[in-house]
Amino acid sequence: MTYQKVNISSEDDIYFALSTVRHFMKQLPFSESDQQKIFVSVSELTRNILDHANSKGLFCCELLDQGIRFVVTDEGPGILHVEDVVNGKKKSSSRGLGLGLSGVKRLMDEFQIETSTRGTKIVAIKWAGKKL
Template sequence: MRWDRGENTTGHMLDGMHMKIRTEADIYMALSTVRRLMKELGFSELHQQKVLVTVSELTRNVLDHAGANGVFGCEVLDGRGIRVRVTDRGPGIENVTRALEGKKSPHSHGLGLGLAGVKRLMDECTIETSTGGTSVVATKWNS
């Protein structure tokens, strides 16, 4: 498991890191890192749990739906927020609207509530998907 400092789209260094998601152990490393960052930022237990559920759901999707071929990243925003990003090289989400409504895809093996739950738990959530993969970015502010 290796954490690397990331760069944003303008090439500037972020106060964050990223790692490949290939195994269960990678999910646990991602959860541990996010938990540590949120404690340092003074997030409440409730907000910590919301973010940890989000990280768990999104990284689990990489293993279950994208052939264990994805990247998890997190960054601290202005010392008062945390943004998580999970990007994969899977087949994409067949119907994003349906997934965000919590309606299960006929090809899904799970309950189909993961992305809808992420959207409800986080303050901001964007999803980009195509047949070449999916990227989910979710932010939680320490309020």
């Protein structure tokens, strides 16, 4: 099992997280399409830390047997109306790619979110070779 943590507090940290993910993905047979979905998801999740969580959060990436898992945590104010945000019914202002959490949910194979006034935790998994 391969595991890497990246503290997210600046743009450079986002690039480091993407570089880490690129290295991990080389170890599994992800299609080009799935690789792009993973990169977009990582970009959105880490960008949210800078935009909505006072630029303080943690991105954890873990290589699984046949997939890759991200755990993103922050100590921000939480997400109001989380179901609307995750289901794409409510947009928040962001400098990301515009897909937000609803986009990440669609792009990844598994997606879980826990949020409160003490912060947010998101777990997302992409399985190599999975056909939806």
